[in-house]
Amino acid sequence: MGTELRGGGPGARGSALRIAGVSAGCGVLLLAGCAGMPTSGEIRSVKASPRADSQVRVEAVPPRKGATPHQVVEGFLEAMTSDDANFATAREYLTEGMAKTWRPEAGTAVLAEAPVPGQAREGGPTAQEIDYPLHGRQIARVDEQLAYEATTPTEYQRTIHLTRQKGADGQEWRIDRLPPGLVLGASDFQRNYRPVNKYYFAAGRNTVVADPVFIRQRMDPVTQTDPLTQSVKALLDGPSAWLDPVVESAFPKGTRLKKDAPLTFDDRNTLEVPFNEKANGVSRAQCDRMAAQILLTLKDLSSSRVDQVELQRANGAMLCVLSSGTEEAYRPGPSRPVPGHQYVVDGRNRLAVLPKDGQGTPEPVRGPLGEERVPLGRIAVARDEDTAAAVSKDGRELLVAPIGAETAEEPGHAPVLVRSRGAAPANRLSAPSWDGLGDLWVADRDPVHGGLLRFAGGEGKPQPVRIVPDPGEARIESVRLSADGTRIALLLTRDGRTTLQIGRVERLGSADDPVVRITALRPAAPQMETVTAVSWAGPSRLVVVGEEAGEVQQVRYIQTDGSSSADSVLPGLNSVLAVAASDDERMPLVAHSEGEGIVRLPSGANWQKVVTEGSSPVYPG
Template sequence: MTPTPRPALRVPRRAPGAARRRTVASALALVLPALWVLSACVAMPTSGPVEVGDGEVSDAGPAVVPLADRPALDADPQGIVVGFLKASQAGFSRDPRRGGDFRAAREYLAGDARAAWKPRESVVVYPTTSSPTFTVVNESQVQVTLTVAARIDADGRYAEAATDAEESLTFDLVQDSSDQWRIAGLEDGVVLDESNFENLFSSASLYFLTPDDTDLVPETRWFPVRNIATSIVRELLEGPSPWLRDSVRSAIPEGVELKPETVPVDESDSTASVGLTEAAALTDAAERARMLAQIEASLAIPGVRAVEVTAGGVPLTASATDLRHGVDTDAVLEVVSGDTVVQLTNGELVPLLEPPDLGGRAVHDLARNERGNVRVARSDAGDLVRVGVGDAPTETILSGPGLLAPSVDRLSWTWTAYPGPAGLLVAVRADGQRADISAPWLAGRSVTAIRVSRDGARVAVLSTGSDGLALDVAGVVRDASGSPLQLGEPLGAGATLVDATELVWVDDATLGVLGRSGVATSAAYHLVPLSGQTRALPALEDAVAIAGGKGQRSLYVATSDGRLFWLPGVNASWSEVATGVRDPYFPG
């Protein structure tokens, strides 16, 4: 229920010390969770009419869904609002008998509101541990106040809310010709508690192409589980969000539509059938292969094992195309041990075949590209140095003072930033070629960390300003040669973070941050999805550096006394794997 658009889904900055509004909670608020009963085991529908805009999808198992009741006879205004909120949650159910399609919810609405209400316009998610409070403003108006965990817009874009975020919803009621109260005035959208949201919605990655057609770049969206394959393809055809639009492209020709307007999934063999209009066939073989790769990667969801695509009813086929996406499973963690660089292999520190020559210089915050032929570090003076390998010398390529820890992209550009409120980002190549990166939204902010994604299409930036800490991700706009020019408008992430010092990419849609949040009072490794809830991992005393890049089963933390810890999974415990080391890093 977010009537005011949020450009590029930028998460609002937190106001320090913002106080929560207080309302008088009615007795019903205490029992609201009990009213929203969940069915323990329900059968998946296997037949029924196909409606416009819907296409059934099988998934890993039956979802637990809320139950919806019709309005109780002679219910008072508050009872009508409570019943409506419950029934509107059930509207995302697969089963119309349980309130799917919002039929039951609309029975609580009066006159024009019944037809005008747009439930899919937005979703406000509130914590399961927090109950909404109700205030009876007057005989015909009820106000509902709830803590907000996240907001999802009509296109599935997810924005995590700050720890202290709240929202108030006002419902205006009238009595009908039978003296029954009904809701005549309300905002579009639905409210869901986190447990129901997790049961009724699922995340999916829409994949687009880097401009040089080497990588698939994901944009995570959240869709109702019901008809999720249809939602995915519809949004893929619409293209990327504004924050990413100038940094990627799509091989799907503009104007291509779904025909028919559904993506059914055959229950016998889990094949998703994507029908596109004739324009999809008007591409050459290479572009057709990239288009099919986008569609197939985007439909890699539970319940779909194969994808068939037609254009104007004619099957589309193409030779396989070599597009990268996901993590680099062959990436090796490197650390500094003494005065040399070593790698961690099978839990052992192993010398590199060609160890970088640190040249007797005191360097830290090492970084490298995936091939290992570009290696950089930061000197104690704050200069950026190229670390020599073999006969190449170690030399300064960008003078400080105080340059930030570097990050190397796949096109061999090293990214860093100067300290201070100017928000000046710089990229430099090993030969000294320099590019000053335009990012007007960083004006007046001090950048504290920067990290480029593996695909080179996105940059994550930590910054501080008068309104506190911000973690943003922006698309990289490059020229035809691949030189970075500017950053697009940012996507806010990690809204619950309150301070942070280290930043890495854990995978292609998740950041790792060393810092504190509303759920972790001491410094901890946080997993921050670009579209999802921040999660604090178990804290480690004296943690000073983190590493990530191979997914959530390869997370590392270094402590100030030279110990290296590994976390083999988000539900595991930290395990010490090495001592006498510092500066752990993966490529990037």
Template structure:
């Protein structure tokens, strides 16, 4: 016999209603007083209370109740959830192993003592908080085995070590936070986003910091924490008022570490959680570490420049003005202008097969690299210019103005054709759009350099934006340190998307014939260029024409530094 049961949310409100009726009696006497005049706000969430199993529930209803209870107790100890499990399974089941974020769930009894759960999956989060978006409409099946106890009640004898939560509950019960590591030259902080259950998040963050970055990033960053550093006791004391206190072992190694950098990593990682004061002890009973966190700089905000007839222009008010001492690019189809933050490196594509150094201060235009279908260049903070040939080859190209050129190996690009590349502002990560047998994909990978900051290779790629398909040949930008902007196919045509390196993608308003994006620091600095040469700025959830440019000039490209 086969039966399908749709999961139903159960909200317990009786106790809440009772509490309200018991506490809001209207007084009939007493003096007149001045009220506080506080605004009554709507509740921003409804807590769903876990319900235990019914004694006469069949196997499908038991699994359905188990899923509802585990979803409700995602930030708790799963005491009610374990009531659905047989005695031995109560200690074996591990809800912290993996999390599936599901948009739809169907429960079906597929045997006398077997139940199958079909999930429409949006994302997966592993035990260490790493979030992976999955392709649209991805499906997954979980199987549960059941037994009857001495009283004839059904209980689950085997449950997969996974927590299933719906999309809305995931946003309520998991906290997005960034772990901060260091660039190899220890000049900047590098964030890696993780998601932790909304309980003891400071402890989870410190443990993850000590464990180090994910595999894809580990050879591209470093940490001030000595290898083998442990949190003992295994918890961060976080008191009201923002004081976080912790003890790190071994004491001598922690004492000898670079305290300024160590505290900088902790402060940057914990400050968004409400931590205002750090108390870090080296060893049990030891005094707090002295010193203050190093203040590591972030890149200064850049200025938008547009390319019109090969000439770099900047916007002064509503008037486009030629950039001083920068001459027009000579070529059949100038495009892809890019520059360093200080403007000392300026490059562009003179035509689809020729990368050139833009003539500045009277210098002549010079060819840096040739190849079929070169992608728009990106300039990193070490003055390396990144591009790739559309002919494939399993590598990226990096060149300098002095003529030095290297092929940057990326094993996962073998058999793929690169369509766009962009290096992060800190120089430790590169985003790549490529086409292969599985279609067009977006990956982010760590950049491995030698002691002279020469890029040697790109580590394993981690997928981002798996639910969307980037437009062939479209640009990619870093909107902030953990979010990409990319053009992807949408129902209304090319649609700009915000794509976190770890997180769910968000569509913005579609733009007809969009071909290029530009961004610097957040969506307020986000621009789009159309095939007709229009320039539009993201404002108020829509795209507005840029005065003095849209309709007046034919823009061939727009870019901030990088």
């Protein structure tokens, strides 16, 4: 069912907009609840998609006879938010030449609110041309590869040019110049698009890395493909430009879906994926890796249950079959299953493990880090949970020691890997972090002798890691490595403001003489005025503590590309000093609140106090 809304008040868009709701219980989903459709009363104008609701469909309405330039511009902006095949109705607002050359797939400018046309001005030497400036506040851009990149909010200013031409109904205004791609408000973008993780292999390794992109919620207007096919095609198109230098795909270059051959399911719920000739000669091992990439990518599509995938040659013959669940072997993690405990520095400055159910007293680990020999401040536990690293409470020393059950009863002292020469604790060592390859990372914040350091295998001499380009006077406050070892989350302080930056971890040189560097830093939470804590919370998600300008502190989830959903803000918790999330997204969050101590947030519940005394909560990593 649908309802047509026509603008009639000041500032209303002049063209018509049809909203179609899809619901089992009620017909109009813009309402808070189900109610009867009114049969009388004033019809008021609305902007497209006042809130992000994936069940709302916007049907574009073509230009009216005699439409004014303002109505043409408004109608075109609304038509860009629709699901119209090939944006056919939106093209009706364009001149014939512009309709043929306009490429909505060229990228999307995402604005905080729907774009607003400004005051018309002369667009040429005659009265037959008009310019309409577009205004807004841009918060992100999406490129042709569907990769989203959050940006520091900036003013968006572009121009739409109209010309008056002869049409079927006489003289009519049409658009002949406009910005490339689409221009959407954030709510319309969230209604039309959904995030999906594509998966590729870390360069030279059998560990997969998530590469987030956005695909259409329903049928793609340009390609007329459903979300499942969109996801597979996006995977075959290759990794995003930002991630490409540190990952590789198992698919031979040029592999595409076979033309005009749809993806289909057989009676065993097997997804059949036919390729072109480029994939005909792959080995069984390579085919298995290709199938694993597809299975992992489709995990995010909850509406598409895939029990197994069958990859096919161009002639329809089978390449290989891989059952769902087998692909999990390629996810990052230790070589053997581990329980994934939660650790803290307890009230006596020792490394301790929290009880699984959140009840009871933290138990000191076995080994020197569980003894009261050196008061500990910040900690990190290796992903196999056999070893841990700790920074002394004064921030001066980095210690590493075993913590496993096999640790001797008389443990001795933990060796010191590095000492900072910083004059004050704030200028000494940051909290350490382990990557998925077993390397240990820490930042020495000494402005004279400091820098980012890596310890191969968690031992030996520190290896300085360059950041390219150099962040200059920015000081590293926090270091967090992803489980796959290809990305790093850094908190950088410059001019009194601490921001969250995501960088690539590039590993160059030979195995005997490796060179590791951080490149292509980009903001992951540009909307936040300051960020105080961060933790990885899955393959492409972070949990962040920070404040937006003029707002109170928030704990929220943010994707590595900077995107977030309306429900990403977590229940209120005051004065959060540290937060920890597991690579297993089913595990509860753990945080240190200045007023509450150590607390945790199980799924579907509120924050629960664990212990009053303690700090530096962490999961392995």
